[in-house]
Amino acid sequence: MTHTSTSGVTPSARTAPLAVELSGVHKHFGHVHAVNGVNLQLTSGEIVAILGPNGAGKTSTIDIILGLSQADAGQVTVYGMEPRQAISRGLVSAVMQTGGLLRDLTVAETVEYMASLFAGSQDLGTVLRQAGITDIADRRVGKCSGGEQQRLRFALALLSNPELLILDEPTTGMDVEGRRGFWATIRKDAEQGRTVLFATHYLEEADDYADRIVLLRHGQIVADGTSAEIKAMSVGRTVRATLPGATEALLANMPGAETVEVRGETVFVQSTDSDATARYLLTQTAARDLEITARGIEDAFIALTGDTESGVTTTGASR
Amino acid sequence: MTNPSLATDVAGRRVPGLGGFNLTVLKLEVRRLTRNRRTVIISVALPIVFFLLFGLNQAYDTQRAGHGNVAAFVMISLALYGAVLATTFGGAMVSIERSQGWSRQLRLTPLSPVAYIVIKVLTALVLGATSVAAVYIVGAVTGKASMSVGLWFGTGFSVWIGSLLFAAFGLFLGYLLPAENVMQLIGLILALLSFAGGLFIPVSQYPLAVQDVAKWTPLYGLNQLVHTPLLGNGVDWTWAVNVLAWLIIFAGGAIWRFRKDTARV
Numbered sequence: 001m002t003h004t005s006t007s008g009v010t011p012s013a014r015t016a017p018l019a020v021e022l023s024g025v026h027k028h029f030g031h032v033h034a035v036n037g038v039n040l041q042l043t044s045g046e047i048v049a050i051l052g053p054n055g056a057g058k059t060s061t062i063d064i065i066l067g068l069s070q071a072d073a074g075q076v077t078v079y080g081m082e083p084r085q086a087i088s089r090g091l092v093s094a095v096m097q098t099g100g101l102l103r104d105l106t107v108a109e110t111v112e113y114m115a116s117l118f119a120g121s122q123d124l125g126t127v128l129r130q131a132g133i134t135d136i137a138d139r140r141v142g143k144c145s146g147g148e149q150q151r152l153r154f155a156l157a158l159l160s161n162p163e164l165l166i167l168d169e170p171t172t173g174m175d176v177e178g179r180r181g182f183w184a185t186i187r188k189d190a191e192q193g194r195t196v197l198f199a200t201h202y203l204e205e206a207d208d209y210a211d212r213i214v215l216l217r218h219g220q221i222v223a224d225g226t227s228a229e230i231k232a233m234s235v236g237r238t239v240r241a242t243l244p245g246a247t248e249a250l251l252a253n254m255p256g257a258e259t260v261e262v263r264g265e266t267v268f269v270q271s272t273d274s275d276a277t278a279r280y281l282l283t284q285t286a287a288r289d290l291e292i293t294a295r296g297i298e299d300a301f302i303a304l305t306g307d308t309e310s311g312v313t314t315t316g317a318s319r
Numbered sequence: 320m321t322n323p324s325l326a327t328d329v330a331g332r333r334v335p336g337l338g339g340f341n342l343t344v345l346k347l348e349v350r351r352l353t354r355n356r357r358t359v360i361i362s363v364a365l366p367i368v369f370f371l372l373f374g375l376n377q378a379y380d381t382q383r384a385g386h387g388n389v390a391a392f393v394m395i396s397l398a399l400y401g402a403v404l405a406t407t408f409g410g411a412m413v414s415i416e417r418s419q420g421w422s423r424q425l426r427l428t429p430l431s432p433v434a435y436i437v438i439k440v441l442t443a444l445v446l447g448a449t450s451v452a453a454v455y456i457v458g459a460v461t462g463k464a465s466m467s468v469g470l471w472f473g474t475g476f477s478v479w480i481g482s483l484l485f486a487a488f489g490l491f492l493g494y495l496l497p498a499e500n501v502m503q504l505i506g507l508i509l510a511l512l513s514f515a516g517g518l519f520i521p522v523s524q525y526p527l528a529v530q531d532v533a534k535w536t537p538l539y540g541l542n543q544l545v546h547t548p549l550l551g552n553g554v555d556w557t558w559a560v561n562v563l564a565w566l567i568i569f570a571g572g573a574i575w576r577f578r579k580d581t582a583r584v
Contacts, residue, residue: 017329065547068426079329088429091331099420104351116343117428119333156424 017080026073090160103142338431366401388464399452409443432445494576
């Protein structure tokens with residue numbers, strides 16, 4: 001008798017469908033192959049970053065998941081249904097980069113408007129409070145600051161209590177403080193079991209906040225894994241030492257050395273065997289002040305995409 | 320990966336009825352429209368001013384016109400003028416929504432495109448009704464306009480329903496043109512169409528060549544039809560054809576642009 005409550009559940013729902021499933025998805029815009037055979041599966045409760053340079057196909061992929069855009073080829077399901085059906089049921093919502101608000105409505109009216117469109121939505125007062133916009137509820141949207149508008153967008157996205165929240169470059173234009181606050185909110189929210197998919201070109205954002213990173217390049221997934229897994233895909237460490245009189249030619253045949261770079265008295269060695277490289281430098285040369293560092297996600301990104309002028313930036317460099 | 324609570328939740332999600340149409344949205348849309356002072360002044364206050372200036376001219380206002388007098392005739396014309404301004408503005412508001420990204424935001428909700436258009440048209444009709452009522456109330460209070468009670472309601476209702484044609488026109492323009500231009504353009508276009516349609520000056524007073532052109536314009540047929548109950552002079556089938564043809568053009572144009580706008584690219 002305990003199972004009678006699930007009797008009305010469709011078979012696909014009972015088996016807990018994937019939040020998102022893309023298989024062999026292609027999308028062309030003229031000659032540009034924006035999405036080129038993407039296979040992606042998101043399970044419930046994950047926080048996933050789609051990371052890639054501008055033009056890598058991040059927004060195109062998101063638009064396809066949201067049903068705003070139609071794939072040229074491939075299968076797209078969201079909770080086992082067509083994207084539009086999932087949207088109609090309030091299963092998915094999204095916070096877009098800019099726009100999407102009417103300047104002549106007040107904050108509270110905007111929330112009331114959007115809430116009325118769903119079959120079931122959260123208590124409006126609670127939503128305003130959670131988003132921290134109770135104080136500006138009667139203010140016209142056009143008079144709100146960029147940060148206030150972004151909080152309103154976030155409140156709207158949570159109205160239907162969606163299972164999946166999609167964020168497209170959510171912190172563009174925010175300062176470091178705002179960005180940190182925003183992610184603290186998202187983190188707290190995801191702890192309640194919400195699945196979060198966000199697109200970003202900030203490496204650190206993906207590294208710090210995502211359980212899993214999907215690396216896109218030219219419309220293709222070039223890596224998919226945890227931050228640590230992605231970093232490990234770029235094997236090796238950097239060995240740095242002070243060595244007066246060193247030349248690149250002299251050190252090229254060191255054990256483990258992949259590349260050697262000399263800047264003044266400092267030697268930088270990309271090494272696949274940092275122990276051997278270090279041992280050689282310390283025993284066979286006059287090197288001192290030796291340092292060994294693991295490569296960061298930025299190195300991994302460059303190694304994986306092969307684009308040094310990739311447009312991907314770290315938080316610090318972008319400001 | 321089985322998560323029973325989630326599975327139940329997914330299946331328990333409902334799609335709202337009527338494609339998301341509801342009265343809360345209608346209320347907020349009407350509030351938005353009336354919040355635009357320019358729109359209200361042009362579509363409600365301006366026709367009243369025109370009526371006071373031209374409808375209450377002692378040279379002719381109490382002269383007979385069909386089952387009523389000239390003041391009543393002018394009142395119907397200016398109510399129509401106000402109503403078509405209101406419904407065109409109401410429809411054309413989609414251009415603002417498009418330019419601010421609101422249309423795109425709405426596509427991430429259960430609201431169906433058809434329900435959205437219905438809301439837009441009803442919003443336009445609410446303002447249209449306000450325009451008609453305002454001119455008619457001023458007409459009644461000033462005491463010059465004279466016709467039977469039945470005609471007051473009959474002509475008022477005809478004007479209001481007839482202004483639906485221009486809700487379609489507004490939607491067409493709103494989907495066709497960028498927001499910066501559309502509102503200014505509407506005032507100008509409707510002034511020209513009102514002259515051509517005989518709302519300000521009877522078409523019969525124009526030179527014949529102008530009359531021939533005027534009869535093809537979109538307000539001509541509608542203007543003739545809404546005055547028919549007052550004048551009691553029968554309906555010319557060309558008026559109905561005029562209205563129907565323009566309805567097909569405006570609604571067809573609006574549907575064409577709307578499809579283009581909401582197409583999944």
